[in-house]
Amino acid sequence: MDAPATAETLTLVEAGRRAVLQEMRRDPRIWVLGEDVARGGLFGQYRGFRDEFGPDRVVSTPISESTIMGAGLGAALVGTRPIIEMRIFDFAMCAMDELVNQIAKIRYMFGGQAKAALVVRMPHGIWRNSAAQHSQTLEAWFAHLPGVVVAAPSTPADTAGLLVAAIRSDDPVLFFDPKNLFGVTGPVPAEIDPLPFGIARQVLSGGDLTMVAWSSILPDCEAACAALAQEGIGVDLIDLRTLWPWDEDAVAASVARTGRLLVVHEAVQAAGFGAEVVARMIERLGPAAVKAARRLGAPRVPVPFSPPLEEAVKVTAAKIVAAAKATLGA
Amino acid sequence: MAETALAGHNMCRLIELYRTMVRIRAFEETALAAHRAGLMPGPLHASIGQEAVAAGVCLNLRRDDRITSNHRGHGHAIAKGAGVAGMMAELFGRAGGHCGGKGGSMHIADFSVGMLGANGVVAGGIPIAVGAAQGLRLLGSDAIVACFFGDGAINRGPFLEGLNWAALYRLPVLFVCEDNGVAAFTRAGEVTAGPGAVARAQAIGVAAESVDGNDAVAVDAAAGRLAAAVRRGDGPRLLHLRTYRLLGHTSTDQAAWRPEQEVAEARARDPIARLRARLLGEGVAAAALDAIIAGAEAEMSAARDAALAAPWPDPATAWTDVLDADRQEVA
Ligand SMILES: Cc1ncc(C[n+]2csc(CCOP(=O)(O)OP(=O)(O)O)c2C)c(N)n1
Numbered sequence: 291m292d293a294p295a296t297a298e299t300l301t302l303v304e305a306g307r308r309a310v311l312q313e314m315r316r317d318p319r320i321w322v323l324g325e326d327v328a329r330g331g332l333f334g335q336y337r338g339f340r341d342e343f344g345p346d347r348v349v350s351t352p353i354s355e356s357t358i359m360g361a362g363l364g365a366a367l368v369g370t371r372p373i374i375e376m377r378i379f380d381f382a383m384c385a386m387d388e389l390v391n392q393i394a395k396i397r398y399m400f401g402g403q404a405k406a407a408l409v410v411r412m413p414h415g416i417w418r419n420s421a422a423q424h425s426q427t428l429e430a431w432f433a434h435l436p437g438v439v440v441a442a443p444s445t446p447a448d449t450a451g452l453l454v455a456a457i458r459s460d461d462p463v464l465f466f467d468p469k470n471l472f473g474v475t476g477p478v479p480a481e482i483d484p485l486p487f488g489i490a491r492q493v494l495s496g497g498d499l500t501m502v503a504w505s506s507i508l509p510d511c512e513a514a515c516a517a518l519a520q521e522g523i524g525v526d527l528i529d530l531r532t533l534w535p536w537d538e539d540a541v542a543a544s545v546a547r548t549g550r551l552l553v554v555h556e557a558v559q560a561a562g563f564g565a566e567v568v569a570r571m572i573e574r575l576g577p578a579a580v581k582a583a584r585r586l587g588a589p590r591v592p593v594p595f596s597p598p599l600e601e602a603v604k605v606t607a608a609k610i611v612a613a614a615k616a617t618l619g620a
Numbered sequence: 621m622a623e624t625a626l627a628g629h630n631m632c633r634l635i636e637l638y639r640t641m642v643r644i645r646a647f648e649e650t651a652l653a654a655h656r657a658g659l660m661p662g663p664l665h666a667s668i669g670q671e672a673v674a675a676g677v678c679l680n681l682r683r684d685d686r687i688t689s690n691h692r693g694h695g696h697a698i699a700k701g702a703g704v705a706g707m708m709a710e711l712f713g714r715a716g717g718h719c720g721g722k723g724g725s726m727h728i729a730d731f732s733v734g735m736l737g738a739n740g741v742v743a744g745g746i747p748i749a750v751g752a753a754q755g756l757r758l759l760g761s762d763a764i765v766a767c768f769f770g771d772g773a774i775n776r777g778p779f780l781e782g783l784n785w786a787a788l789y790r791l792p793v794l795f796v797c798e799d800n801g802v803a804a805f806t807r808a809g810e811v812t813a814g815p816g817a818v819a820r821a822q823a824i825g826v827a828a829e830s831v832d833g834n835d836a837v838a839v840d841a842a843a844g845r846l847a848a849a850v851r852r853g854d855g856p857r858l859l860h861l862r863t864y865r866l867l868g869h870t871s872t873d874q875a876a877w878r879p880e881q882e883v884a885e886a887r888a889r890d891p892i893a894r895l896r897a898r899l900l901g902e903g904v905a906a907a908a909l910d911a912i913i914a915g916a917e918a919e920m921s922a923a924r925d926a927a928l929a930a931p932w933p934d935p936a937t938a939w940t941d942v943l944d945a946d947r948q949e950v951a
Contacts, residue, residue, distance in 0.1 A: 329805040329877065352775035352811040353742050353803055384741070384776070419661035419713070421724045423740035590946070594938050596713030596721030597661050602935035 296480050303333050303472040305446035309453035309482050310336070310373060314343055317371065320457060321347040324358055324375025324411075332377050333413065333472055359385035359410070363393050366408040371457065379414035379466065380426050393462045394437035406462040409453070413467040415506040415556055416593055419600060425593035427557040429505070432464050433533045433566065439487055440533040442466040444508035446476040448531055451485025458484055468506035488535030496524025499614055500544040502567055503554040504530040507605055511554055514610035523618065533563055538570060545571050549581040552617045554610055559587030586613040634899055637679060637836045639912050641671035641892050644695040646916035647704055650924050651694070651711050651725075655871045659928065661713055662724045665692040669834075669866030672891035673798045674699040676839025677766055677859070680847040684763045686734040686752050688745030691726050692798075692865075693738035696768050702730035708923035714930040721933040722941070734763075742803075743769060743776035746795075750782045753791035753856075764792040764850045772803030774817050780824075786856035787825050794843070794850050795821065795858040798833065800865040805877065821858035833861025834891040837898065864889065 300308065314320045321343075322336060328350035330337035340348040351358050355376065362374035376382045382389060393406050416425045432440045439461045443449045449467070456463035493508070494515050503511045508529055515525045526544045530536050545551050551571055553564035564585035572580050591603050648668055654660045667674070674695035681687070681700065689696040697707060702718065710717030711725050718730050729737035736752060739745045749767030756763050773779055774797065786793045797817040801808050814820070821828040829846065831838045839861060846857040864886040868875035875883075896909055939946075 325803075326805045332804075350806050350811065353772045354775045354777070356777055381741070418663070419724065420663060421727055421740065422722070423727070424663075589939065591938055591942050592722075594722040595662055595719075595724030595727065596717075596933050598932045598935050599713075599721055599938040602938045 297477040298480060299475050300446050300478045301473055301475050302446045302449050302468070303335055305450040305476070305478045306453055306467065307335050307337060308478065309450040310457070311339070312482055313454055313457045314339070314347065318347075319369065320371045320373065321349065321365075322373040322375055323349040323351050323362060325351055325353055325377050327375055331375060333469075335375070335411075335467075355381050355384035356388050359388035360392060362408050362410070363388060363396065363406055366406050367396070367404050372408045373457065374408060374410045376410060376412045378424055378469070379412035379428070380423050382410070382412050390435060394435050398437060405460045407460040409456045409463045409465055411465045411467060413469045413472075415469050416600065416604060417469040419595055419597060421595035422592040427466075427505070427555070429466050429533055430557055430561065430563040433563050437462070438534070439463040440466070441487065441531070442468070442505035442533055443531050444468055444471060444505055444529055445491075446474065446478050448485060448491065448529075450478050450482045452487070452531065454482050455484035455486060459487075466505060470506050471509070474509070485531070487532045488537055489531065490537035490540040491529040491531055492526070492540070493529050494525055494527040496526050497548060498524045499550045499552060499617060500526045500528065500541065500548045501552050501554060501614065502528050502530060502541055502564075504533065505556065507554055507556045510605065510607045511610055513607040514614060517607065517611050518614055523614070525614065536567075538574070541567060542571060542574050546575055546579060549579060550617050551580060551583040552586060552614055553584070554586045554605060554613070556605055557587055558590050559585050560590045562587045582617045584613060584617045586610060631902060631904070633679070633840065634837065634895065634902070635904070635912075637672075637675050637840060638892070638895050638899060638909065639916070640675035640679070640699050641836060641895065642913050643704070643916045643919065644671045644674060644698050645892060646913070646920040647698060647707070647923075648694055650917075650920040651708070652871055654712070654924060660711055662726070664711070664725050664871040665869065666867050666871065667692045667695045667865070669886065669890060670798060670800055670863045671695050672836035672839050672895070673796070673833050673861045673863055674768070676836050677768075677794070677796055677843040679840055680843045681734075681766060682763065684734060684761070686736050686749075686756070686763065686765045687768060688736050688749040688752070688765070689728075689738045689768045690742065690745060690770055690773065691738060691740055692770065693728055693768070694725070697728050697730060697735050697738070700730075700735045701733040702728065702735050704919065705923045705926055706730065708920070709927040709930055712927040712930075713932070714927050715933040716927075716930045720937055720941075743773040743778040745769060746773065746778045746782035747785075749793055749795075750786050750791060753786065753793045754789060757792065762792075762851060764794060764847060766794045766796055766847070768796045768798055770803065771797060771799040771801065771808040771812065771817065773797075774820060775812060780820070783821055783826055783856070783858070784824050790853070790855035792850045792853070793856040794847055795826070795856060796843075797858065797860045798863060799860060800863050802865055802869075804869045805873070805875075817858060817860045826856050826858050828858035828860060830860040830862065833863035834889050834894060836891055836895045863891070866890070
């Protein structure tokens with residue numbers, strides 16, 4: 291085994307930047323397209339890229355989301371490896387045909403003649419009171435969609451590792467950057483290894499309850515778990531990191547121990563990915579082994595602008611604590 | 621003395637234009653100051669320097685005409701007659717805002733004056749405007765729809781689709797391309813092929829004109845001509861207005877990448893200052909114009925103070941206005 295590479299403390303957005311930088315230096319087929327990327331991107335994810343890689347590999351595009359998405363696919367079909375930057379997730383709504391009917395279907399429909407080896411980056415979620423058209427978390431839609439990988443990390447290291455894996459993968463990877471966590475810091479190795487899809491991260495260990503989450507809600511889950519620990523409640527907190535493929539084995543092993551499952555997501559609870567996790571655990575372990583299973587998500591309400599309204603519909607640490615206790619009481 | 625009468629009429633119109641522009645400026649400066657002071661949540665896109673567009677176009681609309689707007693829409697709303705108290709309250713996220721605090725700056729709407737909504741999605745308003753025009757005709761109305769969008773929006777599919785649709789069905793739409801030369805942090809010219817909106821409209825048979833969007837009088841005249849044609853049933857028209865975004869993309873962006881010289885030159889073409897010079901030249905007393913400014917500033921300060929004093933919305937309202945079919949319990 292090599293000695294562990296030196297790690298640096300980076301923000302999540304910088305961790306992502308380093309990952310893409312490392313890969314673009316390694317492979318000249320990799321390029322990035324999206325609005326304002328030559329100016330470093332909306333969040334600085336591509337700061338300095340234009341100077342280093344030039345205008346052919348760092349392409350600031352027109353505001354033409356359907357063509358940003360579709361052109362990325364076309365470029366992948368002839369052997370380049372595009373990173374399609376959607377600015378924020380909500381604008382990918384303008385490119386649904388290209389994503390759902392084209393990118394997700396090409397390989398299968400054409401009998402495996404080509405793969406859509408591309409990454410679509412879509413920073414998502416509630417951030418700075420941006421209201422209904424700039425705050426959505428709809429990752430569950432894409433877990434439901436055959437033909438795509440769905441990544442939704444919550445830490446700088448996972449963002450870096452999963453981005454490297456996404457870039458090297460021949461599958462189309464939908465990468466949901468957690469907007470509200472861009473500023474959180476954590477260690478990131480100087481040499482970023484790919485983090486395989488479908489391996490969950492054990493955040494905390496505890497015997498009373500299994501809590502499953504991903505993406506932007508993780509810090510609230512950790513705060514809730516700290517509060518629960520004060521009351522002597524031990525939580526097995528699992529960050530799925532990718533929703534497709536997802537680490538059923540890790541969740542099943544935990545639920546088999548604790549017998550109680552709470553899935554937490556920022557997204558709307560109804561028909562969210564939490565429902566899939568709960569259903570799979572009951573199918574797999576049997577109803578007798580799962581004494582209680584709940585989900586906690588947002589109400590089926592668009593994200594409102596006004597701070598007290600946003601706060602009212604948002605999943606918070608306090609709501610997570612209450613849901614955890616309800617799961618234990620059930 | 622027909623000429624005098626005409627001049628008198630024009631003077632009223634010019635002063636009306638001036639008042640609207642000054643009110644838009646005062647509204648946005650008041651909002652920006654509050655935003656900088658940390659009193660206002662969310663992103664704020666100011667149209668400082670572009671006021672002649674909204675004022676000149678909307679002066680040619682009736683109350684029952686409709687408009688659709690974009691993310692930089694405060695001016696469009698004010699010029700269409702939206703109440704500034706409700707707008708300011710909305711920007712502060714307070715009860716009493718036009719949208720009850722659910723929308724904020726980027727989603728101002730005031731249906732009571734035909735303002736069908738700002739939009740957080742570039743070009744999102746274009747198909748809506750086209751459909752509104754189709755609906756109005758179906759209802760037998762002679763109202764028209766003005767559709768405001770930026771130069772950045774013409775590279776999205778809905779622009780082409782909307783133009784074609786409106787031309788095909790000869791719909792009463794006045795497309796207004798507010799060309800400030802930039803889209804967020806990128807110059808429009810760097811991401812737009814060919815000569816732009818006018819040529820694109822003409823290519824599918826929509827008559828189009830381009831005028832200096834910082835010359836309020838020219839905007840008013842052109843909008844008047846085109847709106848009249850649209851109302852007559854001649855089909856859609858496109859008005860391209862060249863202007864300049866004096867500030868950054870949002871309240872937190874300094875647009876530091878633009879050469880100072882360029883911004884300074886643009887400041888010298890400030891549409892409000894230009895109209896003021898013209899009015900002074902026509903013999904209007906400076907004191908009268910200053911009174912308009914003072915009145916607008918007082919109006920907007922009062923709107924701000926009232927908004928800040930207004931209660932926050934009841935959190936339970938987060939659950940209202942989702943669906944008639946909902947039976948959702950408040951959490
Ligand atoms: C479909 C879509 N893509 C991207 C964005 C992000 N965005 C907001 S405003 C803007 C620039 C728009 O430029 P323009 O239409 O010219 O209006 P301006 O900001 O110059 O007034 C961009 C890219 C968006 N809101 N919607």
